Amino acid sequence: MDSRTFRQACGRFATGVTVITAHTEDGKLHGMTANAFSSLSLDPPLILVAVDKTATTHAVLHKAERFVVNILTTAQREVAQFFAQKEKTDWSRIELAQTPSGQSCLAGNLATLDCQLYPPPLEGGDHTIFVGRVEAVELGEGEPLLFYSGQFLEPGVDAPTATTPKKERWV
Numbered sequence: 001m002d003s004r005t006f007r008q009a010c011g012r013f014a015t016g017v018t019v020i021t022a023h024t025e026d027g028k029l030h031g032m033t034a035n036a037f038s039s040l041s042l043d044p045p046l047i048l049v050a051v052d053k054t055a056t057t058h059a060v061l062h063k064a065e066r067f068v069v070n071i072l073t074t075a076q077r078e079v080a081q082f083f084a085q086k087e088k089t090d091w092s093r094i095e096l097a098q099t100p101s102g103q104s105c106l107a108g109n110l111a112t113l114d115c116q117l118y119p120p121p122l123e124g125g126d127h128t129i130f131v132g133r134v135e136a137v138e139l140g141e142g143e144p145l146l147f148y149s150g151q152f153l154e155p156g157v158d159a160p161t162a163t164t165p166k167k168e169r170w171v
């Protein structure tokens with residue numbers, strides 16, 4: 001199995017799309033699009049996100065005490081594309097809001113999870129798993145932005161299908 005095929009197989013797990021935001025040590029807001037997000041525990045309320053060790057967000061989360069999971073709607077596709085870029089220079093189209101704890105977050109989310117980092121970070125190969133204890137949530141409105149097979153999809157608009165030639169089924 002080569003890494004491309006592994007990625008293709010993982011990409012057949014349809015997910016929602018989040019942006020993980022956190023403040024840097026000097027108070028600037030940083031964010032990264034992430035779909036390696038999962039709920040983890042109900043009691044205590046925990047979630048996790050897997051972050052590439054080379055991502056700037058990785059260094060930011062290592063020094064942060066809090067972070068926010070912004071769960072995106074179909075109206076936020078451009079936001080997802082913006083935060084998937086390495087260079088995020090022009091923030092003029094990004095609308096921000098605040099959580100009750102004073103964290104900046106994105107405006108217009110389907111749901112917003114205000115988290116305290118729940119150490120220690122967990123080893124995950126070329127990623128690190130950051131666990132967050134969810135302290136407050138806000139529920140929004142809209143349809144979930146989906147990610148499937150390398151593409152953003154909108155429910156009711158795009159049909160997520162995949163075909164594989166028979167000879168390529170086990171690699």
Ligand SMILES: Cc1cc2nc3c(=O)[nH]c(=O)nc-3n(C[C@H](O)[C@H](O)[C@H](O)COP(=O)(O)O)c2cc1C
Pocket residue numbers: 017031032033034035036037050051052053054055056057058080083084085086087147
């Ligand atoms: C739909 C989508 C999902 C992504 N999910 C993740 C993820 O879960 N973890 C991760 O480390 N990178 C993920 N990425 C890649 C990061 O968003 C991308 O590398 C980003 O530029 C990192 O920004 P940073 O270096 O400023 O932290 C994803 C990208 C897209 C488009």
